[in-house]
Amino acid sequence: MDRSSAFSYRCGCCGLCCRDKVITLSPYDVMRMASVTGLGTAELISRYSLRRGSLLRFSHDGSCVFLRNGFCSIHSGRPLPCRLYPLGIESTAGTERFIRLEPAFGSIGVYAEEGTVGDFLDQQEATPYLSAVANYARLLPLMRKRIARLVDFERTEPAEFRRVAIREALAESGFDCNPLIDAIFDSDPWSGLAENGIRSPACHIIALRALIQAQSDALQLAAAAVLLAVSIGYTPADVITRL
Ligand code: SF4
Ligand code: SF4
Structure with missing residues (x-):
């Protein structure tokens, strides 16, 4: 759709x-x-996320850590997948496609055709989220270019390089230190918050561009590219073929 x-x-x-x-x-x-919880990004990541900030944490009983008495306690700051539900989005370079997700078992939501996908996105106030995703996606070609400069793929087996990068990116524990991944999700030091009290994805992206250009460890860069890509809705397969 x-x-x-x-x-x-x-x-x-x-x-x-x-x-x-x-x-x-x-x-x-x-x-x-x-912003909605009043926490810094570092604390938010440590308390409420997994995989270095890229996955929402769920409790042992299977419920989201922000679910209280059946309601979302961070409704105005809920993440994009929650806003889109029961739609999902499939992103590839320059295109977006919406898919209807399977309803949760026992759900009492009602599907109809009384508007358009665009109307639904407006109701969910998804536009700033989708714009941010598109802007973060523009870092991926830059990361790929930098990796191509750093790695001699005549001497390094590309498939093995990708395999290690993906394993490192998607590990939920036991991963190596990666300052670029830290900067991608723990954005407070880079988003303008310290200067003007406002978190700005634009400032964050400018800072990330500089950090990418300064990065000299190709594997760290590749792991960061994979995790960023997955976090903004690209499939692992899409990332693999483009890295
Ligand atoms: S809407 Fe999202 S963030 Fe809120 S409780 Fe549900 S899963 Fe958690
Ligand atoms: S009706 Fe659908 S969207 Fe609403 S809370 Fe239930 S499963 Fe979630």
């Missing part, structure tokens, strides 16, 4: 979509969640 496709959904507030899910977080999601 695209933005003009017929779609509407009426939420019945059953809270079932906030359980037993894997929800990826973009750097902008982390910023917005930090």
Whole structure:
């Protein structure tokens, strides 16, 4: 589906979509969640995320850590996948495609065609999130270019290089220190917050561009590229073929 496709959904507030899910977080999601909880991005990541800020944490009973009495306690700062639900988005370079996700088992939400996907996105105030995703995605070609400069793929087996980068990016524990991944998700030192009190993805992206250009460890850069790409909705397969 695209933005003009017929779609509407009426939420019945059953809270079932906030359980037993894997929800990826973009750097902008982390910023917005930090703002609504009043935490710094470092603390938000440590308390409420997994995989270095790129996954929302769920409790042992399967419910999201922000679910309280069946309601989202960070509604105004909920991440993009929660805003889009029950739609998902598939991003590839320069294109977006929306898919209808399977409803949560027992959900009382009502699907209809009383508007368009675009209307639904407006109702969910998803536009700044989608714009941020598009802007962070522009870092990926820069990262690929820098990797190509640093690695001699005549002497380094590309498939093995990609395999190690992906393993390192997607590890939930036991991963190596990676200051670039830290800077991608823990954005407070780079987002303008210290200067003007406002978290700005634009400032963060400018800082990340400089950090990418200064990075000399190709494997760290590749792991950061994979994790950034996955966090903004690219499939691992898409990242693999482009790295
Ligand atoms: S952040 Fe809110 S909407 Fe998203 S899964 Fe958690 S409780 Fe549900
Ligand atoms: S499963 Fe559907 S109806 Fe239930 S809370 Fe989630 S969006 Fe609303």
